[in-house]
Amino acid sequence: MLDHTDVQILEELSKNSRITMKELGEKVHLTGQAAASRVAKLEDNGVIEGYTIKVNQVKLGCYIHALLNIYTKSTHHQPYLSFIKTQEKFVINNYKISGDGCYLLECRFPSNEMLDQFLVVLNKHVNYKLSIVINK
Template identity: 45%
Template sequence: MLDQTDFEILSLLKKNSRIQWREIGELVHLTGQSVANRIRKMEELGVIQSYTVKLDQSKLGKTLIAFITIFMKTTDHLSFQAFVKEKSEVLEANQISGDGCYLLKVNVSNEEELMNLLDEILKYGNYRVNISIGKIK
């Protein structure tokens, strides 16, 4: 079971996964070794699944964010899910209830790249696109 200190450690790791154990220890009033033990325990429990790098996609030329609602034409969802998993421009894919079957968050360089992706999606279903005009959080 996790305690308040574990949640504080997770919060610090979430902000910066490269933070040193000693520095975490100073902030949560533990030794670096105690922090390391807690982190290892959370890894073993599957609470911490991986450490990743957050990229600024706009500096890589990927400036257009779109949210695409997919309305499937068929019941063959497995092939669509496999397609989505292969597409690097798809940042998130969620199966949804309500209006549509899936909601994709995509990041592309320009409208042409978005149109190419949408043309591929047509094989599986119709879509509705919303373009992000600004990120709040």
């Protein structure tokens, strides 16, 4: 069970995972060594699974943020899943979901033309409903 300090540590690391242990300790009222020990324990217990970066997709030239509800044409999903694996440059997340649709696909595209090309091939495997993100 996490205590208040562990929760604070997670919040601070979520804001900046590159923070020094000394700075982290100051923010959660511990020494740097005590903060490092707490972080190591959170890692060992699997609470912290890894560290990552947040990439600005627009600065990479991917201006179109699309969400697609995916409706498979049969119970055999492998053709769709195989296609998605070949589209790593566009696909951010592919969630298997309950409710409306079988999957929720999150993608980024540099242009409407690239989105259209993707959709033409996607439609060979599944049906979809497209939504474009206007603002975050």
